[in-house]
Amino acid sequence: MTQTPAAWVLLLPFLAVYALFLVYPFFRGIWISLHDWNLLAVAFNPDAKSFVGFENYVRVMWGRNIEWGPLSRPLVQGAGYLGVIAAAGLHLTGRVTRVTAIGLAVLGFLAIGLGGFAPGEGGRWYDRRFWPTVGNTVLFVSLTVPGVTLSAMILAAALNRETRAMSVLRTLFFLSQVLSVTVVTLVWQIMFSPRQGLIANITQTLGGTPITWLTDERFAMAAIVIATIWWSLGIAMILFLAGLQDISRDLYEAAALDNCTGARAFRHITLPNLKRTITLVVILQIILHFQVFGQSHLMTQGGPNDTTQVLVRYIYQTGFRDSELGRASAMAVFLFVIMGSFSVIQFIIGREKK
């Protein structure tokens, strides 16, 4: 039976808003990325923009005399080779699902392929900041995601009991998750202050010298990683708690009869049964943290010396400080391609049979 009139009445409000404020802007963004579009010039004269095809992508992502080599960037490509080998090994030994192995292998090949480009003799990138900024963002994600995932998994395993005390403890660990990034950066900025910070106070009480976390190139990235892990623990913990609920208690009871308890039970029963949850949490955290902006913008302003400059902040600055909307939009499309890829992976894993 068809209920077309009722369906359209109910659908139109959302479809209108969706088309106007998500679909159209998405394609408009692609359109802007194909233009030389100065925000201020176009504001005064709407015709002051010119079609330049993919020039913005070239200006942002390419350079003069760029060459590819299998070991041009040893750290990045080395990590890629390790990723591919690890994916093959994990798959052959049956420790991960095929989808996870393929995902890891794809990441490895991407690191090898993209990481191999570097300026050759007399060459240079057209935009010296873009790829280092992507690198910073990847570094941030590489540090934050394992930190959140490991902490959350251990906490979830420890807190997975239906008692009043455990419920209160779960509440305390989740609390930071509901705060705004502006509150998180406010608190941690002061926490890290070498003159007034709580960490400095404790350090001095113990007789040490305070670290200038936010203004020292060696520590600034670590500072925003710490603040982010503190902030982001709650969701990951809840997802792991849900995953733990799905593990049959019979497995633990059977294992207990074989003296397999505590840490051994965690390794042999909990971990294998949490594989899908671990993968989902990791993908979710990658999506979340690749979009990092507020921590960098408010705590370190991308500094010192751009060591904590991240992709979204660079897009924001290019578009709204430098008025280069074309280049900013090209970078935003790049961001979408990455985020879209991880969203697809997340969707596929989410649909896998348990």
Place this chain on the structure above:
Amino acid sequence: MMASRGYTLLVIALSIPAFLWLVPTLWMLSLSFQPNDVLARTTSSTAFGLVPLPFTAQNYADLFAFGQTPWWFLNSIIVAAGMTLGVLTVSTTAGYALARLEFPCKRTITVLCLIGLMVPEQAVFIPLYTMFADLGWHNSYHALILPRMAVPIGVFLMMQFFRAIPRDIEEAARLDGVGWLRIFWYVMLPLARPAMMTLAILTFLYAWNDYLWPLVSAQQREYFTITLGLASIQSNFAQSEGLGRVMASGVIASLPVVILFLIFQRYVVQAMTVGGSKG
């Protein structure tokens, strides 16, 4: 099952990291109750590192007497409430239609709607900015509210919920000759209350905590939300406002979401896990 003494030890052992996890927020609270002139010299004038000595509530009084925090707070209430109502309206109606009604192109429309889940806010804020600039809509409540209504996480959530309702209930109503719109209003909506509560909380938390889009769209101080206001005073906190008052602003900005969380904990947890990468 762990012996009760082992369990007690575990609770005590976990209480230590739980307290450490709370220390940053407790410290913010502590600083907000210390006089600015003391804080200008040291933040160590406390008992046990966290208990404010000397104690004062003047920072909060000053916020309401001199600061713009109340205005930012009101703006955030308006935007968060408007966004929540808007998202609930368009998501519940669309979710029901996609889940329960039959019509041409249904599958195609469903897929097209959910594809939007892949688009991060950061990928569209530049074209959105130019759109609203062309319309002259920046520095307004509707500019802050409308873009979020387009994010399909709400439709996805409501669609999943309506799909899970047994069809018997609808069939019974239909046999009584009730039209589909009346079934939606009188039968399905009341049943959807828990899911709507989850979506409402998710949207409110997102709206209250949102930073990037307000940063781009609300450039006049009278339209600053609490996040923008907090960000603006962060950059020069020592000079203009005093540390105590800045921290009091942080506490005020946190109170609604913390209270919301403590009251509706089950819904908050459910909302944030559903909207994890969109929050």
